[in-house]
Structures are given as structure tokens and as C-alpha cells.
Amino acid sequence: NAGVTQTPKFQVLKTGQSMTLQCAQDMNHEYMSWYRQDPGMGLRLIHYSVGAGITDQGEVPNGYNVSRSTTEDFPLRLLSAAPSQTSVYFCASRGLTGGPNSNQPQHFGDGTRLSIL
Amino acid sequence: KQEVTQIPAALSVPEGENLVLNCSFTDSAIYNLQWFRQDPGKGLTSLLLIQSSQREQTSGRLNASLDKSSGRSTLYIAASQPGDSATYLCAVSNNDMRFGAGTRLTVKP
Numbered sequence: 001n002a003g004v005t006q007t008p009k010f011q012v013l014k015t016g017q018s019m020t021l022q023c024a025q026d027m028n029h030e031y032m033s034w035y036r037q038d039p040g041m042g043l044r045l046i047h048y049s050v051g052a053g054i055t056d057q058g059e060v061p062n063g064y065n066v067s068r069s070t071t072e073d074f075p076l077r078l079l080s081a082a083p084s085q086t087s088v089y090f091c092a093s094r095g096l097t098g099g100p101n102s103n104q105p106q107h108f109g110d111g112t113r114l115s116i117l
Numbered sequence: 118k119q120e121v122t123q124i125p126a127a128l129s130v131p132e133g134e135n136l137v138l139n140c141s142f143t144d145s146a147i148y149n150l151q152w153f154r155q156d157p158g159k160g161l162t163s164l165l166l167i168q169s170s171q172r173e174q175t176s177g178r179l180n181a182s183l184d185k186s187s188g189r190s191t192l193y194i195a196a197s198q199p200g201d202s203a204t205y206l207c208a209v210s211n212n213d214m215r216f217g218a219g220t221r222l223t224v225k226p
Contacts (some may be wrong), residue, residue, distance in 0.1 A: 006143055041218060042216040043206070044216075058213060065158040090160060092161075106210075108160045110159065
């Protein structure tokens with residue numbers, strides 16, 4: 001069981017560069033989300049999706065784009081990297097609230113450690 | 118806006134002690150609450166999930182309670198061991214999931 005797979009695990013970028021963080025899940029979960037984790041601040045929601053073709057903003061969406069063309073994949077794009085985006089990024093998935101998978105816990109990937117110079 | 122607070126931020130105890138971690142949230146309209154463990158440099162591992170209609174969940178030495186009306190949850194760890202050392206995070210869900218900042222637990226041999 002692969003669960004939630006994130007790539008790459010580590011990345012260093014220069015200010016102004018763009019890149020895409022990949023996330024894939026094999027559990028047929030409707031809900032997928034991206035978080036960033038910074039020291040002392042817990043996890044903050046960037047964007048989320050309740051199904052293919054549907055995305056919405058979380059707490060800290062500025063500077064990030066997402067798309068959901070399939071149930072399995074939910075990539076996160078940094079359009080023009082800034083040092084403030086240095087963080088650890090986690091992708092997660094779960095069944096939708098009230099749906100058949102809703103009593104299942106949220107599953108997390110192992111994270112992508114991103115440094116912007 | 119839902120806000121989740123965890124107290125204490127850090128806790129150090131000797132091996133064998135029973136301990137309680139606290140989590141509070143401002144909006145009681147939640148669907149469930151989940152406790153996670155995070156080891157340094159690693160992702161999050163789900164420990165317990167409590168549905169809004171439930172009062173507690175148990176797994177081995179762990180027991181989590183939920184009082185939705187007062188906006189509180191506790192995670193009780195019995196007979197702590199050095200392997201329990203980690204950061205413990207609580208998160209509440211409605212249509213999205215909001216996290217506390219975590220409690221960093223150290224269990225000394």
C-alpha cells in the first residue's frame with residue numbers, strides 16, 4: 001500500500017524560480033490538501049480539493065497554485081519562489097466528510113523540504 | 118475562523134509516568150478530531166480519530182477524549198516510554214482540517 005506519495009523529498013531553489021511539488025494517492029480519496037509546516041506554527045492549510053476539477057483556498061494560498069485533473073493527483077505549483085516559502089510541505093488525503101470514507105483518518109505523505117535561496 | 122491551541126508546548130517526564138496532553142478549539146461545529154504523532158524530520162502518523170458523536174477512543178496505552186461542547190480534547194498516555202518521545206499534534210475537521218502547534222514530548226530513561 002503506497003498511501004500518499006510526495007516528490008521530491010528535498011529541493012533547493014533560487015528566488016524567482018518556479019517548480020511543482022507532486023502528490024499522488026492510491027486510496028481513491030476524494031479530499032486532498034497541501035500544508036506547510038514552519039517552526040512553532042504547526043501546519044497551515046494552503047489549498048485543498050474535494051474532488052477532481054474542484055479546488056479551494058486554505059489559510060495561506062498566496063504564491064501557490066493547484067489543480068486536480070484526476071482523483072489520484074494533486075500537484076502544488078510555486079509560480080515565483082520567495083525565501084518566505086522555505087518550509088516543509090505536506091500533502092494529505094482522506095475520504096470526504098459524510099461520505100463512505102469519512103470515518104477514516106487523514107493520511108500524510110513524508111513531506112518535501114524546500115529551501116529558497 | 119477555527120483556532121486550535123495545544124498546551125503545554127513542551128513536556129519532559131521520566132519514564133513510566135502517566136501524562137495528559139491538552140487540545141482546545143474555538144468552534145464546536147467539528148466533524149471529527151484527530152491526534153497525530155510526528156518524529157523529527159518525518160511526516161505525521163495518525164494515532165486516534167474521534168468522531169464528533171463519540172466521547173473517547175483508545176489504542177493500547179493511548180486514550181483520547183473529546184468534549185465538543187466545551188471545545189476540548191485530551192490525549193492520555195499511560196506508562197510513558199522513551200520511544201514515545203515525539204511531537205503530538207491535534208487537528209479538528211469540518212470541511213478542512215486545522216492543526217494545533219503541537220506538544221513536544223520528551224520521555225527520559
